[in-house]
Amino acid sequence: MNCAQVQRDARRSFGGARPASAEARRHLDGCRGCREALKYDILTAELMRSYATPRGESEVTPSPFFLTRLRGRLDAERRERGLSPWESAVMAARGWLLAFAAVVAVMCAVSLSSLRDGPGQLDVAGDLNAEVLALPPGTENILIANGESLSNDAVLSTLVNEENNHGRK
Amino acid sequence: MKTAVVGRPAAMPRATASSQEDGLASASPDNPAGKAAHVDPEDDALIERSLGGDEDAFAQLVARHGRRVFTIARHFFRSPETVEDIAQETFTKVYFSLAGYRRGASFEQWVARIAVNNCYDELRRRKKRSESLLTELAEDDATWLETKLAHVSFERHFSEGERALAAEVTDRLLSGLSPDDRLILVLLHAEESSVREIAEMLGWSEAKVKIRAFRARHAMRRALERLSLAEDRKRKGARTQTVGP
Numbered sequence: 001m002n003c004a005q006v007q008r009d010a011r012r013s014f015g016g017a018r019p020a021s022a023e024a025r026r027h028l029d030g031c032r033g034c035r036e037a038l039k040y041d042i043l044t045a046e047l048m049r050s051y052a053t054p055r056g057e058s059e060v061t062p063s064p065f066f067l068t069r070l071r072g073r074l075d076a077e078r079r080e081r082g083l084s085p086w087e088s089a090v091m092a093a094r095g096w097l098l099a100f101a102a103v104v105a106v107m108c109a110v111s112l113s114s115l116r117d118g119p120g121q122l123d124v125a126g127d128l129n130a131e132v133l134a135l136p137p138g139t140e141n142i143l144i145a146n147g148e149s150l151s152n153d154a155v156l157s158t159l160v161n162e163e164n165n166h167g168r169k
Numbered sequence: 170m171k172t173a174v175v176g177r178p179a180a181m182p183r184a185t186a187s188s189q190e191d192g193l194a195s196a197s198p199d200n201p202a203g204k205a206a207h208v209d210p211e212d213d214a215l216i217e218r219s220l221g222g223d224e225d226a227f228a229q230l231v232a233r234h235g236r237r238v239f240t241i242a243r244h245f246f247r248s249p250e251t252v253e254d255i256a257q258e259t260f261t262k263v264y265f266s267l268a269g270y271r272r273g274a275s276f277e278q279w280v281a282r283i284a285v286n287n288c289y290d291e292l293r294r295r296k297k298r299s300e301s302l303l304t305e306l307a308e309d310d311a312t313w314l315e316t317k318l319a320h321v322s323f324e325r326h327f328s329e330g331e332r333a334l335a336a337e338v339t340d341r342l343l344s345g346l347s348p349d350d351r352l353i354l355v356l357l358h359a360e361e362s363s364v365r366e367i368a369e370m371l372g373w374s375e376a377k378v379k380i381r382a383f384r385a386r387h388a389m390r391r392a393l394e395r396l397s398l399a400e401d402r403k404r405k406g407a408r409t410q411t412v413g414p
Contacts (some may be wrong), residue, residue: 014357014386039318040390045358046317050327050335051204052244052359059243062235063258067228070257074264081265 001027003034008036014041212276220267227267229304231260234277238284244359245288245351247340255291259284282370285356290349310338315348318393350385357382 001023028034054060084142090097212233218226235256242255262283270279313334327335343351356362368375
């Protein structure tokens with residue numbers, strides 16, 4: 001075999017056509033020119049073999065827990081694949097649904113809080129009224145200007161006096 | 170664990186849907202390929218039982234073909250976690266596609282094809298995430314590579330001690346290649362598949378495989394040349410510094 005034939009044969013083998021012939025391999029090891037021409041291909045093949053060779057048997061042997069983990073995954077996949085279309089849709093949108101539910105909950109809480117504050121103020125006014133109404137008849141005060149208060153009797157006597165004075169005039 | 174598989178796989182998406190989009194063959198056994206196309210009647214019996222809901226039968230199938238799947242995944246990836254993930258993904262797809270498997274074809278090849286397609290998908294996912302950024306080698310690694318380039322031999326293989334270093338260097342070199350180039354290089358040199366086997370496995374024409382193989386080797390050559398040039402520049406720089414004031 002001459003150099004051209006050897007190189008053609010070797011290149012075919014690197015391309016996966018067929019393994020290089022024994023004659024070509026012998027030639028390559030003795031021919032510097034051919035080695036130089038094919039050095040990248042030869043090195044690539046050798047590097048790839050090194051890369052793919054396992055460092056130990058454990059690298060290509062499933063671990064004792066592999067089957068357990070696989071069963072877990074199959075169960076999960078089965079559950080996921082076994083859902084009806086609407087269940088799948090709910091599962092897909094569950095994040096949005098949760099966010100929406102949270103917003104609704106916050107809004108309800110705020111509304112309830114404001115409703116509770118309103119009646120509270122009314123109650124205060126109601127309490128004041130109740131306090132006035134609860135006074136004994138003889139001591140009932142009447143609010144007048146400037147925040148002063150007078151008893152019912154004092155108001156009546158004032159009005160009677162004023163009427164008398166007016167009559168005299 | 171006794172859940173029937175019957176009927177379920179037919180409603181499932183195809184095991185290799187994403188790969189099919191890119192022209193890769195599906196895991197259908199209608200296109201048998203591979204090295205030793207032997208059909209094991211025991212596999213068929215276990216498949217029948219699995220389809221009837223016998224989970225132990227499926228566990229036996231996993232035990233029989235687990236090593237093959239792990240080996241394929243290991244040819245593509247060095248991380249044990251990734252290898253196990255690929256194996257899990259493969260057997261999950263096998264489980265849910267079991268009803269579509271045609272009895273009489275080689276189950277091992279069918280599983281192998283799903284595993285290869287999963288590895289290819291993972292390579293593409295990694296490329297999209299741009300995980301591979303490595304271009305420079307440590308000085309010792311580059312020197313070692315230079316020596317190997319200068320003394321290549323068909324007959325002399327790397328020693329046991331050299332293999333670890335070679336694997337590290339290759340990891341860096343491969344990280345710069347496209348998923349297609351990596352796929353072809355692994356199938357050619359690690360799986361040691363022929364053009365015809367690769368064509369049948371991936372659903373490509375033989376001409377396409379040859380062109381891809383040529384491109385992949387060319388890409389690897391350029392990567393090696395770049396490293397050699399970088400090493401030369403480093404040496405020249407070091408010499409200039411030594412000679413300079």
